Amino acid sequence: MNGSFSHGARGRVSGHLTVATVSFPGGSAGPPHLARDLKTVGQTLVEQLAKSCDGTVVLLDLGQVLLRASELGVLLADPVHAIVNGEYPGRYLVVGDGEGQNVWDADAALKKESDARGQSLALAWRVGTEARTLVGRVDPLIRDTYEFVSSASSPSDATARKLAEIRNVTVQAASNRLSRVSRLGLAHAIGRVSAAGGGSQYIYIVVS
Numbered sequence: 001m002n003g004s005f006s007h008g009a010r011g012r013v014s015g016h017l018t019v020a021t022v023s024f025p026g027g028s029a030g031p032p033h034l035a036r037d038l039k040t041v042g043q044t045l046v047e048q049l050a051k052s053c054d055g056t057v058v059l060l061d062l063g064q065v066l067l068r069a070s071e072l073g074v075l076l077a078d079p080v081h082a083i084v085n086g087e088y089p090g091r092y093l094v095v096g097d098g099e100g101q102n103v104w105d106a107d108a109a110l111k112k113e114s115d116a117r118g119q120s121l122a123l124a125w126r127v128g129t130e131a132r133t134l135v136g137r138v139d140p141l142i143r144d145t146y147e148f149v150s151s152a153s154s155p156s157d158a159t160a161r162k163l164a165e166i167r168n169v170t171v172q173a174a175s176n177r178l179s180r181v182s183r184l185g186l187a188h189a190i191g192r193v194s195a196a197g198g199g200s201q202y203i204y205i206v207v208s
Helices: 034-051 068-085 103-117 139-150 160-167 171-183
Strands: 006-013 017-023 056-061 091-096 124-125 132-137 186-195 200-206
Touching: 017 034, 034 056, 034 068, 068 091, 068 103, 068 124, 103 124, 103 132, 103 160, 132 139, 139 160, 139 171, 139 186, 139 200, 160 171, 160 200, 171 186, 171 200
Parallel strands: 017 056, 056 091, 091 124
Antiparallel strands: 006 017, 124 132, 186 200
16 A cells, blocks of 8 residues: 555535545455554645645545554544644644444544543544534534534624624633634634624634
8 A cells, every 4th residue: 555545636615625635545345454554644644734725624535444443543643633733724634434434433543542642632524425523532512613613504603703692601702612623623714704893703614
């Protein structure tokens, strides 16, 4: 395998995010022998994030490949950690997982890595073409805030003031929640709009 990827076409998501699809070798033919190459593949993801432009989602498509929790930890922990540490602002990682055969192991792997590194690591995880979930160290407030942004009828409704109104919290608390979701690489601020009463506020879309 030599840590290689095949790169698909670049596209747009909701007119705001560019997607760079990276297909993992193996496909439906069965899982390849991965152990010696996982670190190289993880580094390739980091390199892809580094060279991508602001507003890019790097989508790692696992297809039908089945990995163990330890292998997923090696593959994903470093690039996710780099995103959380702000090394690649405006760039994100999402995993596509065929029929969801890796979702539980990925969740366990990122939780273990979160504990080991003393920092929450999380990812948006696609199952098939539609369903998605969050894996890793995701507390209830993060999950709730992510779902708020995801369910907004338009980005202009995904603001701190709207979240504060719906969840009955202060605007500052809502702003902090949205900022934290963004720092985890789970939401993207696409701009600012005027706020009622003066000032401006960020509007968000989810990374999925």
